[in-house]
Amino acid sequence: MTEHPPNPPMEPAAICELMELCMQTSFKFQGEIYEQLKGTPMGSPISGFIAEAVLQKLEKKVLPKIMQKLWLR
Known part of the structure; x- marks a missing residue:
């Protein structure tokens, strides 16, 4: 088995571009x-x-402001 070099970190702009591509849909x-x-x-x-x-x-934004006894989702 050969070892592959680790993938370089992705730039945020590249991640956003990939997300936009994944979100495109037609029907x-x-x-x-x-x-x-x-x-x-x-x-x-x-x-x-x-x-x-x-x-x-x-x-994360809402729950710290609310004192809940039990939180289920």
Whole structure:
């Protein structure tokens, strides 16, 4: 087995460009092709990851201000 060199770190701009590419989706409805402009693509593996990341960021901002006895999600 050969060893591969580690991948160099990605620049934030490259990560953003890849995310934009992953978020692009089009669909055909009654013979017309449409492009989804907002939201995450339905059925895409990246949609769950993005939803989780957004919820975690929201929880970090909101939950410290709330005195909860039990938090379930």
